[in-house]
Amino acid sequence: MSRHLIAIDWGTSSLRGVLMDSQAQVLEKRAFPQGILSVPAGQFQNVFEQRFGDWMTPGTLCLISGMAGSRQGWREAPYCPCPAGFEDLAAHLQWIEKDQLALVPGLSIWHAWTPDVMRGEEVQIFGALHSLQLQDAQFILPGTHSKWAEVRAGQIRQFKTYMTGEFFALLTQHSILAKTCLPDAPWKKDIFLQGVSQSQCDGGLLHHAFTARSLALFEKLGPAQSSSYISGLLIGEEIRSAREGKRQGDAPPLDLLILGNSQLSLRYACALEALGLACQTLSDEVTWAGLFALAHNLFPQDFKATA
Amino acid sequence: MSRHLIAIDWGTSSLRGVLMDSQAQVLEKRAFPQGILSVPAGQFQNVFEQRFGDWMTPGTLCLISGMAGSRQGWREAPYCPCPAGFEDLAAHLQWIEKDQLALVPGLSIWHAWTPDVMRGEEVQIFGALHSLQLQDAQFILPGTHSKWAEVRAGQIRQFKTYMTGEFFALLTQHSILAKTCLPDAPWKKDIFLQGVSQSQCDGGLLHHAFTARSLALFEKLGPAQSSSYISGLLIGEEIRSAREGKRQGDAPPLDLLILGNSQLSLRYACALEALGLACQTLSDEVTWAGLFALAHNLFPQDFKATA
Numbered sequence: 001m002s003r004h005l006i007a008i009d010w011g012t013s014s015l016r017g018v019l020m021d022s023q024a025q026v027l028e029k030r031a032f033p034q035g036i037l038s039v040p041a042g043q044f045q046n047v048f049e050q051r052f053g054d055w056m057t058p059g060t061l062c063l064i065s066g067m068a069g070s071r072q073g074w075r076e077a078p079y080c081p082c083p084a085g086f087e088d089l090a091a092h093l094q095w096i097e098k099d100q101l102a103l104v105p106g107l108s109i110w111h112a113w114t115p116d117v118m119r120g121e122e123v124q125i126f127g128a129l130h131s132l133q134l135q136d137a138q139f140i141l142p143g144t145h146s147k148w149a150e151v152r153a154g155q156i157r158q159f160k161t162y163m164t165g166e167f168f169a170l171l172t173q174h175s176i177l178a179k180t181c182l183p184d185a186p187w188k189k190d191i192f193l194q195g196v197s198q199s200q201c202d203g204g205l206l207h208h209a210f211t212a213r214s215l216a217l218f219e220k221l222g223p224a225q226s227s228s229y230i231s232g233l234l235i236g237e238e239i240r241s242a243r244e245g246k247r248q249g250d251a252p253p254l255d256l257l258i259l260g261n262s263q264l265s266l267r268y269a270c271a272l273e274a275l276g277l278a279c280q281t282l283s284d285e286v287t288w289a290g291l292f293a294l295a296h297n298l299f300p301q302d303f304k305a306t307a
Numbered sequence: 308m309s310r311h312l313i314a315i316d317w318g319t320s321s322l323r324g325v326l327m328d329s330q331a332q333v334l335e336k337r338a339f340p341q342g343i344l345s346v347p348a349g350q351f352q353n354v355f356e357q358r359f360g361d362w363m364t365p366g367t368l369c370l371i372s373g374m375a376g377s378r379q380g381w382r383e384a385p386y387c388p389c390p391a392g393f394e395d396l397a398a399h400l401q402w403i404e405k406d407q408l409a410l411v412p413g414l415s416i417w418h419a420w421t422p423d424v425m426r427g428e429e430v431q432i433f434g435a436l437h438s439l440q441l442q443d444a445q446f447i448l449p450g451t452h453s454k455w456a457e458v459r460a461g462q463i464r465q466f467k468t469y470m471t472g473e474f475f476a477l478l479t480q481h482s483i484l485a486k487t488c489l490p491d492a493p494w495k496k497d498i499f500l501q502g503v504s505q506s507q508c509d510g511g512l513l514h515h516a517f518t519a520r521s522l523a524l525f526e527k528l529g530p531a532q533s534s535s536y537i538s539g540l541l542i543g544e545e546i547r548s549a550r551e552g553k554r555q556g557d558a559p560p561l562d563l564l565i566l567g568n569s570q571l572s573l574r575y576a577c578a579l580e581a582l583g584l585a586c587q588t589l590s591d592e593v594t595w596a597g598l599f600a601l602a603h604n605l606f607p608q609d610f611k612a613t614a
Contacts, residue, residue: 071524114505114518115525145517161521162513163482170477175470198421204548205512206469206541210452211421214468217378218422234513241511 003302004060006052007291010068011035011120015047016287019055022303024292028055036067036074044074061299062101063291066120069094069103079108079117083155086126090297104294109159116161120287121147124259125156127290128282138254140242140279142235142264144169148242150254162238171209171234172227180216181226187263188228189270191221195232196239196271205237235271260284310609311367313359314598317375318342318427322354323594326362329610331599335362343374343381351381368606369408370598373427376401376410386415386424392462393433397604411601416466423468427594428454431566432463434597435589445561447549447586449542449571451476455549457561469545478516478541479534487523488533494570495535496577498528502539503546503578512544542578567591 004027008017013035019028032051039047049056056062069077077094084107093102106119121141128139135154141147144165150158172183198208212230215221221229246253256272256279258265265281272279295303311334315324320342326335339358346354356363363369376384384401391414400409413426428448435446442461448454451472457465479490505515519537522528528536553560563579563586565572572588579586602610 111510112508113527115521115527116517117521117524146513160510160514161517162511163516164513166482167513167516170481174477174481175473201419202548202552203418203467204469204544204551206453206471206474206545207467207548209470209474210423210468214422214424217424220420220422237511238513241509241514244511245509 003299004055004057005292005295005303006055006060006062007288007295008052008062008064008068009066009120009123009287010064010073011066012037015051017052017055018288020288020292024289024303026288036070036072044068048074056100061099061295061302063093063104063294064102065104065123065287065291069105070119073103075103077103077105079106082107082109082159083157084122085155086129086293086297089122089126090294093294093298104291107156107159111160116159118147118149118159118161121149121259122156123290123294124284124286125149125151125290126293127286127288128257128259129154130293131282131286131289132257136254137257140256140258140260140268141284142258142260142268146238152251152254160242162241164234164238168227168231168234171212171230175209177209177212177226177230180213180221180223181230182223183227185224185227187231187267188225191225191228192232192267192270193274195229195234196236196274197232199233199236200240200275205233208233208237231267232271235267236275239268239271239275239277255280257282259286310606311362311364312599312602312610313362313367313369314595314602315359315369315371315375316373316427316430316594317371317380318373319344322358324359324362325595327595327599331596331610333595343377343379351375355381363407368406368602368609370400370411370601371409372411372430372594372598376412377426380410382410384410384412386413389414389416389466390462390464391429393436393600393604396429396433397601400601400605411598414463414466418467423466425454425456425466425468428456428566429463430597430601431591431593432456432458432597433600434593434595435564435566436461437600438589438593438596439564443561444564447563447565447567447575448591449565449567449575453545459558459561467549469548471541471545475534475538475541478519478537482516484516484519484533484537487520487528487530488537489530490534492531492534494538494574495532498532498535499539499574499577500581502536502541503543503581504539506540506543507547507582512540515540515544538574539578542574543582546575546578546582546584562587564589566593 002022005020015034016031018026068074092105095102107122139149146162146164258281309329312327322341323338325333375381387395399412402409414429446456453469453471565588
């Protein structure tokens with residue numbers, strides 16, 4: 001009997017899943033605006049059965065990544081400490097039904113006395129490594145809380161979180177800058193790149209953000225331009241910060257890979273290019289490749305990697 | 308006949324004024340929660356007369372600093388470009404009634420293609436210079452939009468704005484950090500200094516802010532500690548940013564002077580001390596000294612400097 005895999009990414013604000021056959025072909029996709037924040041405690045099993053119960057035929061395996069494994073989720077799948085490889089994830093699945101339904105753990109790391117965490121991005125990273133047959137890369141996963149992760153010899157060695165997307169929402173919706181900003185105006189590349197350029201100057205983000213105000217006062221930045229400029233300031237600041245720790249004598253530089261939705265990836269690729277950095281972009285659909293690779297690792301007879 | 312001075316600081320959110328005699332003695336003080344944002348267009352004269360009309364006896368001079376001179380205020384007093392000295396302010400007063408009632412202009416400066424502005428802080432700075440008989444100093448004016456201003460030979464040569472206070476409000480009230488933060492918890496010096504220390508590490512503000520989240524996840528930062536930590540991150544970031552432009556070979560370093568309310572000045576003084584920087588603090592009441600010095604400059608026979 002050929003087994004099926006239900007691969008699910010259950011995040012803070014959305015619930016997405018695909019049904020895959022034993023050769024990694026996607027048979028069906030579903031998405032719901034039903035992130036973990038909207039699910040009352042104790043109701044995760046019910047929501048799961050309501051949304052995906054008809055896919056759970058006998059023998060089907062279900063793997064769930066993302067915030068469903070957090071303390072506020074279905075059940076806590078404790079973080080795996082970095083450095084962590086693909087096998088570490090497979091060894092620390094949180095089984096809800098043995099050999100049938102499991103939550104994938106997130107990763108943690110300590111920078112001196114401060115911890116950092118990810119949940120869901122690790123599956124995307126390993127999915128991309130499997131898809132591209134890579135062992136080494138620097139990943140950028142843009143978003144509300146962007147992640148930069150360094151992979152060497154197939155292990156996630158280092159990563160850091162940047163609250164870039166959240167700062168963008170705060171500044172364009174709740175700060176004094178919101179008064180002169182149309183947050184939904186179309187993206188303007190030239191204005192965005194002015195923001196990127198400004199972010200590389202002396203002054204820091206607390207100062208650069210104010211330039212969106214002072215430029216508006218001097219009628220040098222219109223309300224339809226402001227969100228592109230602020231986006232450039234923040235993405236530029238993220239790139240500057242992520243690279244400032246790199247020093248001469250460090251390990252050799254890694255190829256940059258952006259994993260994310262196409263709009264946001266385009267902005268990062270533009271900013272990196274303007275700063276003289278080459279990168280590749282990949283869709284965040286690599287989640288499914290990552291979960292399938294985990295299924296193969298667990299049951300190599302049932303799930304055949306096709307890459 | 309001895310003339311009186313009405314010195315007014317009319318800001319975004321408050322209206323404060325004092326009546327002074329010709330020797331700079333304060334005879335009476337008034338304060339109202341009636342900043343320019345709460346005054347309808349065309350009503351500034353009325354509000355002024357309602358609040359201070361009884362002080363406007365014949366021969367009295369009234370000088371008003373702050374946002375009342377902005378485009379959204381009583382009447383626009385265009386910015387004086389820096390470098391600017393005390394005499395530049397005096398020469399560019401915006402007279403509403405000749406020799407009786409004037410608005411003090413703010414200052415502007417260009418850093419490459421971005422402008423920066425202040426309104427009200429310039430009067431505090433010149434007030435402090437007069438009070439202390441100084442010609443050179445580096446001023447820090449903490450607040451919603453903090454200012455760092457460099458004075459040499461009695462002129463404001465450089466200044467920059469940092470949105471530190473506003474970022475604090477955004478992060479502690481509107482961001483994901485607000486979920487694990489009691490914004491009104493008492494200030495804790497040791498936690499504040501952990502934030503200051505973190506702000507000096509690699510990673511940048513977008514990353515450091517996330518440590519307030521991850522430390523809370525690992526139960527290393529409680530809700531009553533979080534606002535002190537975030538305050539330390541932001542004030543530390545402001546200090547780091549303000550100093551990063553200073554390079555060997557620049558003009559000699561200046562003494563640091565903090566002008567502000569006592570609580571906030573204390574935080575800045577703590578952070579500066581932890582970073583090995585000496586500073587002095589002065590109350591922001593120097594506004595009155597600054598406006599009196601302007602009155603003396605305009606009418607030296609009527610207003611006698613006593614310093």
